Amino acid sequence: MKYSHYIKESDQYMHSLFMCMDNAWAAEKMYDWENIGDANDAWVKGPYISAGANCPQIDKSHPYCLRVSPSSSKLMGYQIGPNPIFGKNGGVAVGHDSEMxxxxxxxxxxxxxxxxxxxxxxxxxxxxxxxxxxxxxxxxxxxxxxxxxxxxxxxxxxxxxxxxxxxxxxxxxxxxxxxxxxxxxxxxxxxxxxxxxxxxxxxxxxxxxxxxxxxxxxxxxxxxxxxxxxxxxxxxxxxxxxxxxx
Incomplete structure (x- = not known):
């Protein structure tokens, strides 16, 4: 491996991973009940998601929901198994956010x-x-x-x-x-x-x-x-x- 290529690859991997982290971290804030309200400490510093300049700002008076990808659905299906236990509401528990x-x-x-x-x-x-x-x-x-x-x-x-x-x-x-x-x-x-x-x-x-x-x-x-x-x-x-x- 050429040395300069190593440095560029090292930089690329780190930058990409940290952008993934910021995106995921910001999303976690959006669906956390503890972060409700514009004055909440969660919005003092990044990462967080905001609307662009001169656009209506995101309503922080309630949390949001995450719709998972087909790949995550496939993963959860494997982990739950062929005979999942259904709750009273007809849903299947796939793990609480606090366990992640x-x-x-x-x-x-x-x-x-x-x-x-x-x-x-x-x-x-x-x-x-x-x-x-x-x-x-x-x-x-x-x-x-x-x-x-x-x-x-x-x-x-x-x-x-x-x-x-x-x-x-x-x-x-x-x-x-x-x-x-x-x-x-x-x-x-x-x-x-x-x-x-x-x-x-x-x-x-x-x-x-x-x-x-x-x-x-x-x-x-x-x-x-x-x-x-x-x-x-x-x-x-x-x-x-x-x-x-x-």
Whole structure:
């Protein structure tokens, strides 16, 4: 994977997921009985849905209803099964809103897992290309099974094979992100604490990738990447030790 392509893909995924989050979060506000009234705190800051300028504003004196998509109907049909229990009104309960994981929790959690997957992919791709260009055997020695090793072990391999070195702070950052992603994947009901946390992890992942790129190939000359360099350096330098994201 070309490094600039990784950054663009990382940006695209994050932007798309957060727009999905804002749309879903705003919709959740619209059908919540707790958000009735124009003066309600729910409408102090976004995300929320509003009418355009010079248009009649949305009536917030009552909540709204969500008509689900055919795909969601198919999902619910599978979960309910062939013999659902009908209520007195003839309807079938498909779960209360309070039982759902909110958009501003589940989407940031997914975003972190995707960003880490992209980071690992570009890490392995860059190293594999560097190894080929430098006649390093990927099936033997320090390079063997690079793609299967934990993040810290991969960085130790880079430091053993390359003249430039991955900083201790970058190793700590990679270990921190890796540990957080592992918790999100493997621990039941463990989620990202906030959308801001997901944005921080996204920035840290890009900063780690740039540090690896510098070790293998030097600076990247793309202007749209270089303008982030100072931010990446500052963020990585804050990792004097591995941390726990919240």
């Amino acid at each position: 994981i909110k958009a501003n929790v589940i989407i940031p959690t997914v975003a972190i897992c995707m960003q880490f997957a992209l980071l690992e992919s570009v890490d392995v791709d860059m190293f594999s290309l560097w190894a080929k260009e430098n006649n390093v055997d990927l099936s033997a020695g320090l390079a063997k099974r690079y793609d299967r090793r934990p993040a810290k072990s991969r960085m130790e391999t880079l430091n053993s094979l390359c003249s430039a070195k991955v900083s201790d702070q970058c190793v700590n950052a990679y270990e921190s992100v890796s540990n957080f992603r592992n918790k999100l994947i493997h621990e039941p009901q463990f989620f990202c604490g906030s959308p801001d946390c997901a944005v921080d992890v996204y920035v840290v992942c890009q900063a780690i990738s740039y540090n690896i790129h510098q070790v293998l190939y030097g600076d990247c000359e793309d202007a749209f990447i270089l303008h982030r360099k100072s931010m990446w350096v500052e963020r990585i330098n804050a990792f004097d030790e591995a941390i726990e994201f919240a």
